[in-house]
Structures are given as C-alpha cells and as structure tokens.
Amino acid sequence: MKRRDVLKNIGLGVGLMGMGNIPSILAAEADNSFKGKINHSVCRWCYQFIPLEEFAQACSRIGISAIDLLKPSEWETVEKYGLVCSMATDDFASITNGFNDPANHEHLQNSYKGLIKKASEHKVKNVICFSGNRNGMDEETGIQNCVKGLTPLLEYAEGLEVNLVMELLNSKVDHPDYMCDHTEWGVKLAQRLNKPNFKLLYDIYHMQIMEGDVIRTIRENHEYINHYHTGGVPGRNEINDSQELNYPAIMQAIYDTGFDGYVAQEFIPTYDDKLSALKEGIQICDI
Template sequence: MPRLAANLTMMFTELPFLERFAAASQAGFKAVEFLAPYDFTAEEVALQARAAQVEVVLFNCPPGDWASGERGLGALPDRVDECRRGIDTAIEYALALDCPRLHLMAGKPGAQTDPNRARETMIANLRYAADAANLHAIDIMLEPINTRVDIPGYFYATCGQALDIADAAGRENVKLQYDIYHMQIMEGDLARSIARHLPRIGHVQLADNPGRHEPGTGEINYPWLLNYLDDAGYDGWIGCEYAPAAGTVAGLGWAAPYL
C-alpha cells in the first residue's frame, strides 16, 4: 500500500509550523517532510516529531534566500562555501531528526553563468554532500523541477538532466527525487517514466496538475498511478507536496484509503 508523508510546508498551514506535526498525526499520517526547518533549532523540531510519533523522511539543505527568489545553491559557482556550510548544517539536523534523506537544490545559475562551470560546481558540491552524508547512512536527493510554471531557470528540469549530474558525481547514495507533478508538466508519460527510473528513485512526491492541489483536482489519474507504483515495487514514502484547494483536512478524502 502506498505510504504517504505529509509535506508540512504546504499542508496544515492553518497552524504554526511546530503544531503541524501533531495535526498530521491526528489526520492519519505516519511520516512528514518539509522544505526547511532552519527557523527552529533541531531540538525543537525533533521534540514535535517525537511527540507526534511521526517519522521525518525528507527535507532540503538550506536553499539560500528563499524570500528573494533563490532556490538552492548547488550549481552557483560563487556560493560554494555557503552551500557546503548549509550541507553541514542539514546533516546536523538530519541526525537530530533521524531523517535518512536530504534534498540538495541546484538553484538558478542565471544566463550570466557559464553552464559548464555551473555543472562542475554542482557535481563538486554533490560529491561533498554525498560523502559527508554517507558517513551517517543518509541519501542525497536530486529533484528535477519544472521550469515552465514553478521555477523558471532552475538548473535541471528533466530526469535525464538530473541523472546526468548524479552519474558524473559517481556516488551510490545519490538518488532521484521524482515529483509526479513536475514530471507531468515537463515529460508526461508518467507510468513509463516511473518504470524506467524506478531503480534510481529514492523518494516520490505528488500533486495534481494544473494548480498543484491534492489528487482529484486535476488531470492525473492518481488512483491508477498509486496502484501502479505499488505494483511496480516502490515501497518508499510518497510526499504530499501540494497546496490544499480548500483546507488541508477537508481535502484529504483522496488519501483515506492509504492512511
């Protein structure tokens, strides 16, 4: 059966962040993920996760100045020291939260940056992250993100582009973070794409399209696709990274069979 993790950055936003752990547990979730916990100490976040008895299964390394539009540092040649300090911080949080995977966002290098230099920077930072994380049995995720709707200019937008970076880095604990919403926009043909990349997938996320709301609000046949993932042998967590259309709990009818 598909195992769902609530994304606490996008769900239960009716509540302050630290109160969302208990709300997710009360709604039936056994696991959570989120964008970034760094506004709070690792101990504060861990306390809430333990009290709610939910696993923390994924969060991001510090992505830079999110409010100003930055979306990661991995491929930014002039931000290497900051990126690596962020990786070290993320691993400290992951250890406190017993979280087994971290997403290293590549960012938006911009047209003024030499693409080859950006690529080499991303590979070097990825190797740094993977080697540091591997000491603690933590996997590093690479997520292709759509550049048509959500993050124009993001460094990679397809599975092939992300896996090219992973292959160049040459680290076994680098995995693909497959977001169904992003891949519907950029690639489509979801079932064949999932089957092709399944050996490399370390985490799955979902949202419907268009709108990035809960399953059942858009064009993706999620009952079929979730069964397909299950039958294909994917037994990892599926992060619910969507913006509820009309309240988190009110929109959880689609998830009832899995919670």
C-alpha cells in the first residue's frame, strides 16, 4: 500500500484490526532503554487507523520522541505528550505537482509561506517539499525550475529558522515519473541552490529500489541530508530479516557521519499487533 492510498482512506476505518492492541502499549512502562545514538521518529500515515492522541501516547511509551508528516492542526496534540513534529506537511503539498513546474510556483510559494510561518511559531524545524513529476521535462530544466521556485521560499524560511526538505522517492514502483528519484539529482539541486536550509530527505526504502549502494551514498552525500525514512525492501513492510536491507549497518553508517536529525520509521506493519511491529523497528535501528 502506498502513502497516497493510505491518506485517501483516512477516516474510512481502514486497518481498524490493529486497534485492539493499543491498550497493552499504553499500559506498559515507558521504554527508556534506548542508546541515544539515533533520534527516533515515525511517519503518521502508516498508523492512521489509530487516533492521533492514542498514537502519541503509544509513541511516548515506546520511546519515540517525534512524529513525521503531521499537519499544523495535529501539532498541539502530540506536543501534549512531549513529542515534536519532525517533518511538517499540509494538504497542498503534492508529490506530482511540485517545484519543477513554473505553473505551480505561485500557488506553492503562497501556501508554503503560511506553513513555514506556522512551523516557526511551533519550533518545527523541517517542512517537506517535492520536485513533482517529469511530464516529459529534462533533468536540467527541472533543476532550473526548482531553483526559481524554491529560492524565494528558502530566503523567507531562513529568517524563521525553518528547513525545506525535498524527499527522494522511487519512480520504479511507487511514484512513476517523479523527478527527484536519484540522490545525484537531489544533490545537484542542493548545490545549485546553495542555501543552508535546503536539505534532502533520504528515504532508504526508495533509494534501495532506485540505486542501491545505500551506505556509500550516505557517506558521500550526508552534508545534503537532514532526515531519513525506513522501510523494508521489497514490499515496504517491517525492516527485520524478512527483507534485504541491513538496517543496523545503515544506522551505524548514518551515526558515523555525525548525523543528529531524525530517522523516521515509514513501513506498513503487517503484524496483528501493529505497535509491536513499530517497537521492533525502533529496536532494530537503535544501534
């Protein structure tokens, strides 16, 4: 199941079979045993079947300190439980219609300014953005258009101490035609922008599908990355031995770069106890 498909089903009761497992997590003692090398987060959309307030409580018990991809209306709910929004979004943020198309610039700039201002007021440091689909556009034109569209926003956001973070997504399986589908393209854009508050979201699942060579790529490009997502390959499910990525080794490589941002779990849980799958993922990454 893809992120956009889950978001379409919010409020429709999809996945409610996991609800019966929530009370056991909430009743458990908070887990304070993590080693502190990795700052743990989780993407909200993977657990939309759990009411946000209960999910925030469960995350706090598990030992997670942040939640990814929350809208402004959701920030105060998680803040009540000592959590932060580690990556902000809102309804207007589109994977397919992004900054590589000048026709989108006015709308995106106006919308993002509002989100950036709200993020600054809540001390939310990161706001997600997307390149958009190619639609026949060549790579260089896409970079030029993104520079034009993003530069005014980055100048605005810099004064408010907010980062704009473009996600690297695969165009092979989940997001056909998406332009920012290789680390090299994202790094070129970052270099062309030359703004300290433009960074990349390196999604390990997506980049394993597109290019592999994950650890070397992270080591060579870590200065342009300020956020990571996980997910098992193939299938985008649990990150245990059922899939091909060696997550402890990847986490060690990330830690060795001096990274102090968040690693967010973004897999679709298949266990009957969905929150136990989440806790397992955190434990695997807690090197």
